[in-house]
Amino acid sequence: MKHILILTTIMLFSSFTSPLFAQQDNFIKDYLERLENSHKYLILVAEQMPEDKYDFSASPESMTFAKNLMHIGFAIDWHSQSLLGGRESRDWNTDTTYKVANKSKEEMIATINKTFDETIKLIEQFDTTQLDDELDYFGLNRTKRQIFLLLADHITHHRGQMLVYMRINGLVPPRYVLFQ
Structure with missing residues (x-):
């Protein structure tokens, strides 16, 4: 009888926890697909802009095309390696x-x-059990899951500025890639 109770408890517990772990695993899988597509699209944008236009900015207080590109790189490094990965x-x-x-x-x-x-x-290699861990993000408590989302938004924000710079310079940006 004791073995049946233990077995029933394990089965009941696993029926609730398996979907939770599967959702976390799917988050990372979905995020990676989005990030890889974002990577490809950003590189298309960077390659299509002529090098002599990399110093272009829409206004004196705006970052240049090149600075936007490198700022995206810095932010990717900071969000991933430092906030998510724990590196200084x-x-x-x-x-x-x-x-x-x-x-x-x-x-x-x-x-x-x-x-x-x-x-x-x-x-x-991210440990999905850390997705709900909170950390300080400019004075706000944010989960690591939210850090993933903030990173994606940040890439999109600055890439959008780069696309506008291309248009201002008479270039047609690469066709939008879905799911990124």
Whole structure:
């Protein structure tokens, strides 16, 4: 009788927890698909903009096309490696990895590709039991699940500015890619 009670308890518990773990696993799977599509689309945008237009900005106080691109890279690194992965944050003021400085278009694209690759690798190995862990995000408590979503929004926000810069310069941006 004792074994039946234990077996029944295990079966009942697993019937409730399995769907929860499956949802978390699906979140990561879905997120990776979205991130990989976002990566491909951003690279198309970066490749299509002529290098001599990388210094273009819509106004003096706006970031240039190149700065938007590198800012996306910095934010991907910070959200993924530091907030989600626990690595110490880079210092924007002293780090040179994501500064435009004298980087060529090719070097910037290579940096973005490397950053996406490292981020995808980290997310593939992400412990989904941490999705509900909270951390400080500019004075607000946010779960790691929310950090994933904030990162996707941030990429879209700055890529949108880059698309406008292309239009202002008479270029037709690459066709929109769904699910990113």
